[in-house]
Amino acid sequence: MLGDPGMSRRSADVVVVGGGIVGAACAYECAAGGLSVMVIEESVVGGGATAAGMGHIVVMDDSEAQFQLTSLSEKMWNERVGAMPAGVEHLPCGTLWVAADEEEMAEVRRKQAFYEARGVPVEVLDRRQLEEAEPHLRKDMAGGLLVPGDSVVYPPVAVSWMLRECGATVVSGLGVITLRDGGVTLSDGEVIQAGVVVNAAGAKAVRLTPGIPVAPRKGHLVITDRYPGFVRHQLIELGYLKSAHSSSGDSVAFNAQPRKTGQVLIGSSRQYGVEHSGVDRPILSRMLRRAAEYMPEITGLTAIRTWTGFRAATPDKLPLIGPVPGTQREWLATGHEGLGITTSLGTGRLLADQILKRTPPIPVEPYLPGRCMHE
Amino acid sequence: MRRWDVVVVGAGPAGIAAACGAAESGARVLVLDDNPAAGGQIWRNDAAQPWLERFAESGAELRTGCVATDTLPEARSYVLATGARELFVPFPGWTLPGAFGLGGMQALVKSGLEVAGKRVVVAGSGPLLLAVASLLRKRGAAVAAVVEQAGRTAMAEFGVRLLMEPEKLGQGAGLMMSLWGVPFYTGSWVESAMGRGRVERVRMRCGGRVVEQDCDAVAVGYGLLPNTELAALLGCHLAEGTVVVDEWQETSVDGVYAAGEVTGIGGVEKSLVEGEIAGLAAAGLQGQAQRLFAKRAKTHSFADGLARAFAPRAELRKLAQTDTLVCRCEDVTRGALEGMKSWREAKLQTRCGMGPCQGRVCGGATRFLFGWGADSMRPPVFPVKVESLIETRQS
Amino acid sequence: MNRRVTVIVDGRPLQVDVGTTVAAALWNAGVTAFRHSVTGEERAPLCGMGICFECRVTIDGVEHCRSCQTLCADGMQVKTS
Numbered sequence: 001m002l003g004d005p006g007m008s009r010r011s012a013d014v015v016v017v018g019g020g021i022v023g024a025a026c027a028y029e030c031a032a033g034g035l036s037v038m039v040i041e042e043s044v045v046g047g048g049a050t051a052a053g054m055g056h057i058v059v060m061d062d063s064e065a066q067f068q069l070t071s072l073s074e075k076m077w078n079e080r081v082g083a084m085p086a087g088v089e090h091l092p093c094g095t096l097w098v099a100a101d102e103e104e105m106a107e108v109r110r111k112q113a114f115y116e117a118r119g120v121p122v123e124v125l126d127r128r129q130l131e132e133a134e135p136h137l138r139k140d141m142a143g144g145l146l147v148p149g150d151s152v153v154y155p156p157v158a159v160s161w162m163l164r165e166c167g168a169t170v171v172s173g174l175g176v177i178t179l180r181d182g183g184v185t186l187s188d189g190e191v192i193q194a195g196v197v198v199n200a201a202g203a204k205a206v207r208l209t210p211g212i213p214v215a216p217r218k219g220h221l222v223i224t225d226r227y228p229g230f231v232r233h234q235l236i237e238l239g240y241l242k243s244a245h246s247s248s249g250d251s252v253a254f255n256a257q258p259r260k261t262g263q264v265l266i267g268s269s270r271q272y273g274v275e276h277s278g279v280d281r282p283i284l285s286r287m288l289r290r291a292a293e294y295m296p297e298i299t300g301l302t303a304i305r306t307w308t309g310f311r312a313a314t315p316d317k318l319p320l321i322g323p324v325p326g327t328q329r330e331w332l333a334t335g336h337e338g339l340g341i342t343t344s345l346g347t348g349r350l351l352a353d354q355i356l357k358r359t360p361p362i363p364v365e366p367y368l369p370g371r372c373m374h375e
Numbered sequence: 376m377r378r379w380d381v382v383v384v385g386a387g388p389a390g391i392a393a394a395c396g397a398a399e400s401g402a403r404v405l406v407l408d409d410n411p412a413a414g415g416q417i418w419r420n421d422a423a424q425p426w427l428e429r430f431a432e433s434g435a436e437l438r439t440g441c442v443a444t445d446t447l448p449e450a451r452s453y454v455l456a457t458g459a460r461e462l463f464v465p466f467p468g469w470t471l472p473g474a475f476g477l478g479g480m481q482a483l484v485k486s487g488l489e490v491a492g493k494r495v496v497v498a499g500s501g502p503l504l505l506a507v508a509s510l511l512r513k514r515g516a517a518v519a520a521v522v523e524q525a526g527r528t529a530m531a532e533f534g535v536r537l538l539m540e541p542e543k544l545g546q547g548a549g550l551m552m553s554l555w556g557v558p559f560y561t562g563s564w565v566e567s568a569m570g571r572g573r574v575e576r577v578r579m580r581c582g583g584r585v586v587e588q589d590c591d592a593v594a595v596g597y598g599l600l601p602n603t604e605l606a607a608l609l610g611c612h613l614a615e616g617t618v619v620v621d622e623w624q625e626t627s628v629d630g631v632y633a634a635g636e637v638t639g640i641g642g643v644e645k646s647l648v649e650g651e652i653a654g655l656a657a658a659g660l661q662g663q664a665q666r667l668f669a670k671r672a673k674t675h676s677f678a679d680g681l682a683r684a685f686a687p688r689a690e691l692r693k694l695a696q697t698d699t700l701v702c703r704c705e706d707v708t709r710g711a712l713e714g715m716k717s718w719r720e721a722k723l724q725t726r727c728g729m730g731p732c733q734g735r736v737c738g739g740a741t742r743f744l745f746g747w748g749a750d751s752m753r754p755p756v757f758p759v760k761v762e763s764l765i766e767t768r769q770s
Numbered sequence: 771m772n773r774r775v776t777v778i779v780d781g782r783p784l785q786v787d788v789g790t791t792v793a794a795a796l797w798n799a800g801v802t803a804f805r806h807s808v809t810g811e812e813r814a815p816l817c818g819m820g821i822c823f824e825c826r827v828t829i830d831g832v833e834h835c836r837s838c839q840t841l842c843a844d845g846m847q848v849k850t851s
C-alpha cells in the first residue's frame with residue numbers, strides 16, 4: 001500500500017475503484033489530462049476479469065455504437081502498444097471469422113460490406129485460401145473473413161504499465177465498501193475525498209452502485225502448452241449466430257487464439273445466473289467438443305490449465321460510461337461484457353473527455369448510463 | 376450400481392496400504408497412479424517389497440499411467456495418497472544439465488540412469504541424503520561429498536530421538552557404514568554449480584570455508600512438500616501446505632480421506648499406518664482402524680522431529696542471485712520477482728508459475744524465498760490432453 | 771541377461787534394458803539437451819518423478835512427453851529439441 005496511514009485525510013481529483021483494465025485506462029487518461037488520480041483495488045491490479053479474458057483486440061459490428069467504440073479503442077491500442085513492455089505479448093495476428101457453410105458465407109459478405117463501408121480493411125477467403133491460412137481447421141469449411149488489423153495482447157501487464165506510467169497512486173489489498181457522490185470509504189475505515197469517483201469494479205460494480213443493469217456472465221477458457229504455428233490467427237466461428245450465443249441461455253462457440261508464447265487459448269462459453277467461479281465440467285466439455293468440431297487435432301494438444309471469468313453484461317451490449325443519473329460526482333465505467341480489453345482504452349478517453357469537458361472523438365450518448373437508468 | 380466402493384489415488388506406500396486395508400475386507404477398490412508402475416517414490420522397481428506382493432493379492436485393481444483429476448470414477452469413498460515432491464531451492468547453476476533433484480537422482484537411477492564411475496555431489500537436507508548417497512555408491516558412483524545444510528546440533532538431537540526407535544537408528548547406522556570414507560559436511564550447502572553445457576564443478580559453503588569440487592553431477596533437495604493439488608481441487612481444507620484430516624484420516628469433504636505425505640511429511644511408516652487407517656475407515660471398518668491409532672501417534676512424533684531437525688536455514692534464501700532463474704518453465708529470474716507482493720501478482724505480471732509444471736517447482740521455491748501462499752487450484756491437476764477434458768468423468 | 775529393446779533417438783538406434791525410462795536412456799547415451807527452454811537454454815531432467823517438466827521430448831510424434839514417466843519400448847521414436 002502506498003501512502004502514509006498516519007497522514008491527514010487523503011484525497012484526489014479522481015478516485016477510481018477497481019484496478020482492472022478499465023480502471024487503469026480511466027486512470028491513465030485522467031492523469032494525462034492533468035488530474036490527480038488514486039486507484040483502489042481490493043485484490044491485485046489486473047487480476048479480475050482482466051486476467052481471465054482472452055485479450056483479443058477486435059473491431060466489432062453488432063451496432064454502430066459498438067463499432068465506433070471498438071474501432072476508436074483499437075486505434076489507441078495500436079498507438080500505445082509499442083511503448084508497452086514485451087510482457088504485453090502483442091501479436092498482430094488478425095481475426096479470422098470462420099464460415100462453416102454457405103449460409104455463414106452470406107454473413108461473411110454482410111460483414112465485409114459493413115467493415116469496408118467504414119474503412120476497415122478486410123479480406124474474404126474461399127475454402128482453399130482458408131485451408132492455407134489455417135491448416136488445422138477441418139477441411140470442409142466454406143471460407144472466412146480476415147480482419148488483419150485486429151490483434152492479441154496479455155492484459156495484466158498492460159494494466160500495470162498504464163498505472164506506472166500515469167503516476168496514479170495505487171492502493172491495493174483494500175476494498176471500497178461504500179461509494180458516495182464525492183468520496184469512498186475503504187474496508188479499513190479510511191474515507192477518501194474525491195472530485196469524481198469512478199466505479200470501475202467490473203462485474204462487481206453493482207455492489208457499489210445498486211440498480212445498474214449489469215449482470216455477471218461466466219466464461220471458461222483453456223490454455224495449452226506451446227505449439228507454435230498450430231493456430232495462426234484469432235479464429236472465431238460464425239456459427240454462433242445460429243447456436244444463439246447471443247441469447248440468454250448457456251452457450252458455447254469455437255474460439256481459438258494464438259499466443260505469442262506459442263500456446264493456444266481455447267474458448268468460449270457464456271453462462272448467466274452462475275455465481276460460483278469454479279470450472280463447470282459439462283460446459284467446459286461442450287466448449288471443447290465445439291472446438292474439436294472445427295479443429296479435430298486440437299484434442300491431441302496438452303492442456304495445462306483451465307479457468308473462468310465473469311463478464312459484466314448489459315442488456316444492449318454497450319458499456320456504461322458517464323455519470324450516474326442524478327449525481328454529479330459518481331461515475332460509471334463498467335458493463336464491457338466480452339469486449340472490455342479492447343474497449344478499455346476508448347472508455348478511458350470518453351470518460352476523461354467528459355470529466356474535463358473536452359470534445360470526445362466519438363459521440364458519448366450511446367454509452368451514457370442515463371440511457372438505461374433513471375434518477 | 377457403482378462399480379467401486381473405494382477409489383484410491385496414488386500407489387505409493389500410503390495408497391497401497393489403504394487399498395489393502397479396504398480390499399482385504401471385501402470392498403471393491405480401484406487404485407490410480409500416474410507412474411508406469413506401483414510403488415510410489417520409495418518402492419520404484421522394487422519387486423521384492425512385501426507390501427507390493429500383498430497389494431497384488433489384495434484384489435484391488437490397479438491402473439497405472441493414469442492421472443487422477445477432479446472427474447474421479449464414481450465411488451462411495453476416496454483415499455487421496457498423492458504423496459510429496461521435493462522442495463527445490465534455486466541456486467546459480469541449478470538449471471544446468473546434470474543438476475538433479477535429490478529424490479530426482481534417486482528416481483532416475485532406479486529407472487535405469489547409469490552412474491558407475493561418475494563423481495556425484497549429494498546435497499540438501501534430511502534422511503534422503505544418506506539414502507541417495509548410499510544408492511549411488513552401490514551403483515558404482517564415486518560420491519564426492521555429502522553436504523547437509525542442517526547443523527551438527529540439530530542432527531544430534533534428531534539422532535537422540537532415533538535412539539528411541541532402534542529400527543531407524545539401525546537403518547541410519549547401516550547407511551553411514553556404506554558411506555565410509557565419503558566426506559560428510561554438516562551445516563553446509565552447495566552455493567553454485569558451474570560447467571560448459573553441463574555441470575562440471577560445484578562450489579560449496581562448508582562452515583566458513585568455500586570448497587570447490589569437480590563432479591559429473593550434483594543432486595540437491597531440501598526436503599519434501601505435499602502434493603495437495605487434487606485435494607484442493609476437490610475442496611478439501613488445507614493448512615500450512617498439508618491436507619487437514621480427522622482421526623479417521625477423513626478430510627473436510629465427506630467421504631474423501633487422505634493419507635501419507637500429503638497430510639504431512641513423515642516417512643514411509645507414517646504413510647503405511649495412515650494408509651491402513653484410511654483404507655479401513657473408508658471401507659467402514661472403524662473398529663479395526665482404531666487399533667492402529669497408537670502406532671500412528673509414534674510416527675507423528677518422529678515426523679515432528681524430522682521437521683525440526685532439517686528445517687531449511689535462512690542463508691539458503693540468499694543463494695539465488697538477481698539473474699538466477701526461479702521459474703524454469705517460463706525462465707523468470709529472481710530479479711523479475713523482487714517487488715512482487717504475492718504469488719498471484721507474480722504470476723500475472725511475470726508468468727512465473729504459468730508453465731506446464733503449474734508452479735510445482737517455483738511455487739515451493741517462492742514460498743520459501745518470499746513467503747508467498749498458493750493460488751486457487753483449477754483443473755486439470757496435471758497437464759492432460761484436451762480430449763480428456765472433454766470427458767466429464769473418468770471411467 | 772536383461773531383455774533389451776531398441777529406441778530411435780534423433781534418428782540414432784539405441785539399445786537399452788527393458789524397464790529403463792526414456793529419460794535415463796537419453797542421459798546414459800550422453801544427451802544433455804532434452805529440450806530448450808523458452809529463452810533457449812539447454813535443459814535436462816530435474817525431478818525424475820514427473821512434476822518439473824524439464825525432461826520433455828517428442829515421443830512417436832507427440833510433443834511435450836515427460837521422458838522420466840515413459841518406459842522405453844521397441845521401435846519408439848524419440849526426438850529431443
Ligand SMILES: Cc1cc2nc3c(=O)[nH]c(=O)nc-3n(C[C@H](O)[C@H](O)[C@H](O)COP(=O)(O)OP(=O)(O)OC[C@H]3O[C@@H](n4cnc5c(N)ncnc54)[C@H](O)[C@@H]3O)c2cc1C
Pocket residue numbers: 017018019020021022023024040041042043044045046047048049050051052053054055056057058174175176177200201202203204205208218219220221308309310311312333334335336337338339340341342343
Ligand atoms: C472468458 C472471457 C474472455 C474474454 N475475452 C475478451 C477478449 O478476447 N477481448 C476483450 O476485449 N475482452 C474480453 N473479455 C472481457 C474483458 O475481460 C472484460 O470486459 C474486462 O477485463 C473488464 O475489465 P474491468 O476493469 O472492467 O473489470 P475487472 O478486470 O474485473 O476489474 C475490476 C476490478 O475491480 C476490483 N474491485 C471490485 N470490487 C471492488 C471494491 N469494492 N473495491 C476495490 N476494488 C474492487 C476487482 O478486484 C477487479 O480487479 C473476456 C472476458 C471473459 C470472462
Ligand SMILES: Cc1cc2nc3c(=O)[nH]c(=O)nc-3n(C[C@H](O)[C@H](O)[C@H](O)COP(=O)(O)OP(=O)(O)OC[C@H]3O[C@@H](n4cnc5c(N)ncnc54)[C@H](O)[C@@H]3O)c2cc1C
Pocket residue numbers: 384385386387388389390391407408409410414415416417418441442443444456457458459460461477478479481482503506507599602605634635636637641642643644646756819
Ligand atoms: C523424490 C522422493 C524420494 C524419496 N526417497 C526416499 C527414500 O529413499 N527412503 C525413504 O525412506 N523415503 C523416501 N522418500 C519418502 C517416501 O516417499 C515416503 O515416506 C513414502 O513413499 C510416502 O508414501 P506416500 O504413499 O505418501 O507417497 P508416494 O510414495 O509419493 O506416492 C504417491 C503416489 O501418488 C501418485 N500420484 C500423485 N498424484 C496423482 C494423481 N493426481 N493421479 C495419479 N497418481 C498420482 C504419485 O505419482 C505417486 O506414485 C522419498 C520421497 C520423495 C518425494
Ligand code: FES
Pocket residue numbers: 793814815816817818819820821822823824825826836837838839
Ligand atoms: S524430470 Fe521432472 S518431469 Fe521428468
